[in-house]
Amino acid sequence: xPKLYKNVVLWDAERESASLCDVLTEGAEIAKxxxxxxxxxxxxxxxxxxxxxxxxxxxxHGHAAMTMLRGLGEELxxxxxxxxxxxxxxxxxxxxxxxxxxxxxxxxxxxxxxTCFADMYFFMDSVAEAVLAGGMRAGLSRGIVPSQDGxxxxxxxxxxxxxxxxxxxxxxxxxxxxxxxxxVPTAFMTEIAAAAKENGLGVQLHWLETKSDWPLSxxxxxxxxxxxxxxxxxxxxxxxxxxxxxxxxxEKFPFYARPNITVAHNPKSNWKLGSGTAPVCAMAEAxxxxxxxxxxxxxxxxxxxxxxxxxxSLAQKGANLDPTLLSARDAFxxxxxxxxxxxxxEKTGLLREGWTADFxxxxxxxxxxxxxxxxxxxxxIVYAGSxxxxxxxxxxxxxxxxxxxxTRLDKEKITAQANAARKRLTSQA
Numbered sequence: 001x002p003k004l005y006k007n008v009v010l011w012d013a014e015r016e017s018a019s020l021c022d023v024l025t026e027g028a029e030i031a032k033x034x035x036x037x038x039x040x041x042x043x044x045x046x047x048x049x050x051x052x053x054x055x056x057x058x059x060x061h062g063h064a065a066m067t068m069l070r071g072l073g074e075e076l077x078x079x080x081x082x083x084x085x086x087x088x089x090x091x092x093x094x095x096x097x098x099x100x101x102x103x104x105x106x107x108x109x110x111x112x113x114x115t116c117f118a119d120m121y122f123f124m125d126s127v128a129e130a131v132l133a134g135g136m137r138a139g140l141s142r143g144i145v146p147s148q149d150g151x152x153x154x155x156x157x158x159x160x161x162x163x164x165x166x167x168x169x170x171x172x173x174x175x176x177x178x179x180x181x182x183x184v185p186t187a188f189m190t191e192i193a194a195a196a197k198e199n200g201l202g203v204q205l206h207w208l209e210t211k212s213d214w215p216l217s218x219x220x221x222x223x224x225x226x227x228x229x230x231x232x233x234x235x236x237x238x239x240x241x242x243x244x245x246x247x248x249x250x251e252k253f254p255f256y257a258r259p260n261i262t263v264a265h266n267p268k269s270n271w272k273l274g275s276g277t278a279p280v281c282a283m284a285e286a287x288x289x290x291x292x293x294x295x296x297x298x299x300x301x302x303x304x305x306x307x308x309x310x311x312x313s314l315a316q317k318g319a320n321l322d323p324t325l326l327s328a329r330d331a332f333x334x335x336x337x338x339x340x341x342x343x344x345x346e347k348t349g350l351l352r353e354g355w356t357a358d359f360x361x362x363x364x365x366x367x368x369x370x371x372x373x374x375x376x377x378x379x380x381i382v383y384a385g386s387x388x389x390x391x392x393x394x395x396x397x398x399x400x401x402x403x404x405x406x407t408r409l410d411k412e413k414i415t416a417q418a419n420a421a422r423k424r425l426t427s428q429a
Contacts, residue, residue, distance in 0.1 A: 056115025058339030061293030065101030139343030141177030182216035193233035257287030269295030
């Protein structure tokens with residue numbers, strides 16, 4: 001069914017300035033973009049020149065069901081936080097709890113303008129069902145770590161996830177999800193890379209998140225990180241999404257400047273866990289594709305890409321004593337189209353005719369937007385804007401969130417179920 005959005009202020013990361021437009025969607029796609037006042041028909045929405053239409057955010061790294069673990073083990077270093085606080089509770093997770101936690105994450109993301117997200121976790125068939133029920137777009141991978149069978153069972157689960165859900169409703173792409181070199185033996189990482197290539201799948205991988213990551217790998221005494229990626233075959237997969245990359249060496253940046261490699265920058269999680277600041281401006285200058293993610297709600301603790309985008313830009317300016325670094329447009333590109341491409345969604349993340357109708361509507365009639373115009377809107381959005389400004393979130397042409405309400409998700413029911421599940425997970429019994 002066609003929907004007409006009249007008089008909206010349209011902008012994406014590859015437009016020099018914003019434009020006042022009419023936008024027609026048909027089904028899951030944008031059918032027509034024209035100057036405001038030129039498309040005839042009854043408006044599904046009239047922005048009256050005071051509502052921005054922006055591409056939906058793409059959260060390029062996270063663990064959706066970790067909404068159930070938010071707040072556990074605050075102010076601890078990464079490995080202590082994982083081993084003492086997170087992994088013991090994760091052992092209590094089940095498919096039902098993962099479904100509830102994923103629904104909770106979907107509500108948080110939709111209400112803040114995110115239309116697509118990456119996820120690496122457990123019980124991913126439950127997460128896939130939550131995605132389809134909620135109508136969002138996602139890149140899903142089963143977190144693969146060693147088990148009694150050496151991990152093959154986890155890899156089989158991930159491959160089954162791909163068979164069952166890759167391409168489902170045009171909303172889901174499946175990747176393989178080896179956790180990290182310090183949890184997955186090199187031989188098994190090689191097997192996972194081979195499986196990814198054989199099945200035409202991308203890979204999500206935690207990479208050089210902390211200074212201690214690489215020394216914990218079983219390959220650290222015989223090769224450097226880049227040799228590891230080459231020898232395991234990871235550089236040859238369809239797309240390699242490397243999360244964090246805080247401790248990549250600058251002289252090695254050219255190695256990562258490949259069309260099939262994207263870094264997922266998670267600045268707030270990295271700062272909260274004391275991991276450091278990834279030099280993403282230097283990465284981009286070297287030709288590395290960089291996207292933006294929140295990480296899980298238990299380490300951030302928000303799934304708010306507005307917050308992440310603003311902080312990403314300011315942190316680079318401050319850390320490098322250079323206010324010109326990571327411009328508003330570049331930060332927004334990281335938060336939208338760069339992540340979409342990394343997850344295999346080639347026509348998502350920009351507002352173009354024939355591209356997916358994935359966007360948010362943002363209220364510009366707020367005190368903090370006074371002074372905005374078509375030229376300075378990018379800076380107003382990135383530096384002054386917030387998730388509270390989101391009026392509606394649309395995925396594949398369908399309005400999933402509008403003015404505090406969800407069209408597919410039952411907020412009260414999900415919140416009640418999440419509260420009960422959280423009590424079960426954290427009980428000592």
